Amino acid sequence: MAKKGITRETFKTMIGGQALIEGIMMLGPEKSAVVVRTKEGLKTKVAPRKLPKKGFSLKKFPFIRGVFNFCASMAVGVRALMYSADLSMEEEEEPEKQSKVDKWLEKKLSSDKAQGALVTFAVVLGILFSVGLFIILPSLIGSSLIEPFIKSTIVRNLVEGAVRIAILILYMYLVSHMKDMKRVFSYHGAEHKTIRCYEARLPLTVENVRKQTRKHPRCGTSFLFVVIIISILVFSVATVILAPITPTFSSGIVNALLRVALKLLLLPIVVGISYEFNRLVGRFDNFLTRFLSAPGLWLQNLTTNEPDDSMMEVAIEALTLVLPEEEGADKW
Numbered sequence: 001m002a003k004k005g006i007t008r009e010t011f012k013t014m015i016g017g018q019a020l021i022e023g024i025m026m027l028g029p030e031k032s033a034v035v036v037r038t039k040e041g042l043k044t045k046v047a048p049r050k051l052p053k054k055g056f057s058l059k060k061f062p063f064i065r066g067v068f069n070f071c072a073s074m075a076v077g078v079r080a081l082m083y084s085a086d087l088s089m090e091e092e093e094e095p096e097k098q099s100k101v102d103k104w105l106e107k108k109l110s111s112d113k114a115q116g117a118l119v120t121f122a123v124v125l126g127i128l129f130s131v132g133l134f135i136i137l138p139s140l141i142g143s144s145l146i147e148p149f150i151k152s153t154i155v156r157n158l159v160e161g162a163v164r165i166a167i168l169i170l171y172m173y174l175v176s177h178m179k180d181m182k183r184v185f186s187y188h189g190a191e192h193k194t195i196r197c198y199e200a201r202l203p204l205t206v207e208n209v210r211k212q213t214r215k216h217p218r219c220g221t222s223f224l225f226v227v228i229i230i231s232i233l234v235f236s237v238a239t240v241i242l243a244p245i246t247p248t249f250s251s252g253i254v255n256a257l258l259r260v261a262l263k264l265l266l267l268p269i270v271v272g273i274s275y276e277f278n279r280l281v282g283r284f285d286n287f288l289t290r291f292l293s294a295p296g297l298w299l300q301n302l303t304t305n306e307p308d309d310s311m312m313e314v315a316i317e318a319l320t321l322v323l324p325e326e327e328g329a330d331k332w
Contacts, residue, residue, distance in 0.1 A: 028322030066275025143256035161232030189214035190307035222296025
């Protein structure tokens with residue numbers, strides 16, 4: 001008999017989700033759904049997904065599709081987050097006055113275009129923040145503090161990689177202790193537990209969902225950790241291979257900026273490899289895949305909390321709304 005908190009997958013689904021402000025977004029093979037809990041009850045928003053066109057498309061090729069899927073998922077996630085934030089603001093007794101920026105956007109653009117512009121800006125800002133925190137900052141630390149003592153390029157890249165991992169863990173630790181984020185991470189736990197229940201082929205009830213583990217191998221937290229590990233390997237190999245043709249300058253600052261630029265150019269390759277790795281590990285369940293996914297699952301101790309019954313109800317509703325008409329069409 002399975003232990004409490006452990007579930008046996010009988011089916012692996014491609015359905016994934018994201019925690020929101022008092023809600024959850026689920027992304028299925030055919031549509032996406034956002035469910036937010038308000039004082040008036042559950043508010044839902046369902047939209048069809050833009051499926052890839054039939055025929056030749058770069059978006060279908062391995063190692064390339066990961067970049068497109070990553071950007072598309074971020075855009076969908078930001079829209080869902082903005083929707084939940086709007087509902088949350090409506091719950092306030094005295095809503096804040098409209099900012100000058102909002103008024104300008106409404107005046108110059110239609111509401112759809114304004115939302116599209118804000119989503120694009122938020123996605124770009126999120127990517128720039130991640131790149132700055134996990135790529136540029138460790139590189140600058142490596143150039144200023146590590147390079148004077150370590151001349152080996154490979155060793156320096158490994159040390160920079162260790163710095164990236166340390167920054168990631170510290171960042172997640174600090175965020176997990178923010179008061180407002182604790183409920184978001186509880187919704188994150190509800191999302192995982194509900195998907196686990198569905199994959200165990202159990203009826204989607206609060207009682208069944210409550211028994212499941214809040215950790216899931218196909219989670220964005222695990223993906224982010226994989227990206228950092230893959231980046232260490234790719235940057236180390238690329239630096240050695242390209243060393244003979246890479247120009248060097250007398251200025252340490254210029255050399256540091258050159259290395260940062262190289263890593264930014266390699267970033268799509270890192271994302272593409274990480275996406276395929278996650279697909280492979282998520283498809284099989286054996287000693288090797290469990291070993292490879294263990295660090296990402298451990299990090300979910302920081303990004304997921306145990307949800308209450310009301311949160312699980314939201315997750316169940318969101319998952320139910322995106323289930324495909326044809327049973328099994330969402331197989332991973």
